[in-house]
Amino acid sequence: MKTFTAFWNILKKDFKTYYLKPPNISWGIIFPLAWTGMFFIKSGNNIESVQSILPGVVALSILFGTTSLLSVTVTFEKKNRSFDRLLLAPIPLEVLMLAKTSGAIIFGIINSFVPIIMAAFFIDMSHVAWFVFIPAVILIAVVSTFLGLFIAVAVNEVFEAQTFSNFFRFPMIFLCGLFFPISSLPFFLKPISYLLPLTYGADMLHGAILGKNSISVGINIIVLLFFCTLLFFLSLRNVRKKWIL
Amino acid sequence: MKNGKHTAIKVRKITKSFDQVKAVNGIDFDVYTGELFGFLGPNGAGKTTTINMLTGLARPDSGNIYVNDIDCIRNPKTVQHLIGIVPDDSNLYPELSGFQNLCFCASLYGIKKIEREVRARELLEIFDLVKAADRKFGGYSKGMKRKLTIAAGIIHHPSILFLDEPTTGIDVMSARQLRLIISELHKKGTTIFLTTHYIEEAERLCDRIAFIVSGKIIRIDSVPNLIQPIKSRHTLKIICAPGITKLKKAMEDNFPSMKIIIQEEGVLRIEASKPIPVGPLIRFLEDRHIDVFEALRIKPSLEEVFVDITGIKIDSMKNEKEKSGGTS
The missing domain is CATH 3.40.50.300 (P-loop containing nucleotide triphosphate hydrolases)
Structure with a gap:
């Protein structure tokens, strides 16, 4: 119960201090809006193209929304030493890091619904397999958040976290099958695609929205869970090694 | 226990x-x-x-x-x-x-x-x-x-x-x-x-x-x-005009029961096991054209003990700390 009180209050504090701030709320709305608009225009104002770009836009909205915020909630707090206060509290490190990342996960999930709500005005969404879509969104939000956490604890400065994030994020746009099928990539890039977690999340979204997935849902879920666990425990190891000197 | x-x-x-x-x-x-x-x-x-x-x-x-x-x-x-x-x-x-x-x-x-x-x-x-x-x-x-x-x-x-x-x-x-x-x-x-x-x-x-x-x-x-060890020690600090460095040897010869320490130019520290007579010291300096501005009796304190034990100057320690913004 005591641990839950601490967990809940860290999450609540982060929402109040970071996620519910106007710049972050507007980021959560404007970013998916810009992506959708950009791809819509690129496809020659074809309404039907909205459906084909939707999985990619949803995945990108989550990826950018979650990874951007971890550099603030973790790296910035470490830099100004308020994170030390959390490390000195009698909360298991695993719970502390889950509390610090839960806000970003929720923020990522909320972000994913912005393009969905927008698309609902243009296309028929009745065919979407929500029972696959919802787990896909949650898993992408978790894996992206833990990727952001891994980056946030690997660096010392906020700008380093942002730069390092981009090093992962931008190649993922092209390599994870968000907008271009992996099969159309040069042969030497294909193995890299399968090493990136977003590939599996995007595949689930393609299956849920377009009914076109190349990997079975079960395998996608297992691989995503594997990436979540790996990234979370690597981050914990880095915190223990770098921050508890 | x-x-x-x-x-x-x-x-x-x-x-x-x-x-x-x-x-x-x-x-x-x-x-x-x-x-x-x-x-x-x-x-x-x-x-x-x-x-x-x-x-x-x-x-x-x-x-x-x-x-x-x-x-x-x-x-x-x-x-x-x-x-x-x-x-x-x-x-x-x-x-x-x-x-x-x-x-x-x-x-x-x-x-x-x-x-x-x-x-x-x-x-x-x-x-x-x-x-x-x-x-x-x-x-x-x-x-x-x-x-x-x-x-x-x-x-x-x-x-x-x-x-x-x-x-x-x-x-x-x-x-x-x-x-x-x-x-x-x-x-x-x-x-x-x-x-x-x-x-x-x-x-x-x-x-x-x-x-x-x-x-x-x-x-x-x-x-x-x-x-305790310095309780019986008597210490006097004399602030005077510059020029005392060259007089150290002469002072030691004149006041053999006292330990003469030149802390810096113009600041003398004198230690003894008995109360220190101030008059002869001031006369000694003034006879050699060194103006004396102040003579202070230093009470035994932890600061004295710290300096004795560590050899660290307290003022430099404080200044260093304030400059560093208060971290150690």
Whole structure:
């Protein structure tokens, strides 16, 4: 119960201090809006193209929304030493890091619904397999958040976290099958695609929205869970090694 | 347990290195329950590194630490329930108000909402921060920030409190108020581990003091015991015009029972085992055309002991600390 009180209050504090701030709320709305608009225009104002770009836009909205915020909630707090206060509290490190990342996960999930709500005005969404879509969104939000956490604890400065994030994020746009099928990539890039977690999340979204997935849902879920666990425990190891000197 | 006293903190041969530098080099000490223990040393002596190891924010390379008989290295989270920590930097959340900061810190110890709000209001009252309760922490003055940081450190009624340089960089009034609060906590039975570079503060507050220099503890004892050897020493400080360096030998010949130390050009320190006659000394200097401006009797103090033992100049220690922004 005591641990839950601490967990809940860290999450609540982060929402109040970071996620519910106007710049972050507007980021959560404007970013998916810009992506959708950009791809819509690129496809020659074809309404039907909205459906084909939707999985990619949803995945990108989550990826950018979650990874951007971890550099603030973790790296910035470490830099100004308020994170030390959390490390000195009698909360298991695993719970502390889950509390610090839960806000970003929720923020990522909320972000994913912005393009969905927008698309609902243009296309028929009745065919979407929500029972696959919802787990896909949650898993992408978790894996992206833990990727952001891994980056946030690997660096010392906020700008380093942002730069390092981009090093992962931008190649993922092209390599994870968000907008271009992996099969159309040069042969030497294909193995890299399968090493990136977003590939599996995007595949689930393609299956849920377009009914076109190349990997079975079960395998996608297992691989995503594997990436979540790996990234979370690597981050914990880095915190223990770098921050508890 | 030693001499009927229960040991709150037991440290044995802990070492800690950063790259090639040994920050803490095999130190041993005990802090007894209810004691106010001072850790005194210059900047970079290893004070903050020691506190970090005692509180679970750093792991020693070797050695053992026990807090209330709990192995702090193996079970830091169990220990963190019992201790309160006030770091050298006021690291609360600038975006939250004073009241919100205290409530948030209480929640980290699992304290329920009603209890934490009552406790936060109680502490705001004690620390004279009621009027600033709803103001953002980021807008507080340095003294107010220190007070709220200490309040956050004791929000969960810890039995052991670690205070890292609590009065560094704050105004005289706030420092005085903080010392009173620390004394009150001590009277109520809280075990306090205090690091400071202010010798007068350590002398005034602490039951026992450890001198730490370059990662090693040079001496641990109670204030009366530390001062005892120099109690019978008589010291005089003479401030005069420049030109005394060349007279040192002549002075030593004229006053063989006195130890003549030239602290700097124009500042003489004279030590003797008997009361020092001022007249002959002043006449000696004036006869040699050295104007004397001031002659001060120096009372035996912890500062004298510290200088004797460590050879560190107190003024340089203070200046170094203020320049560094108050971190050790």
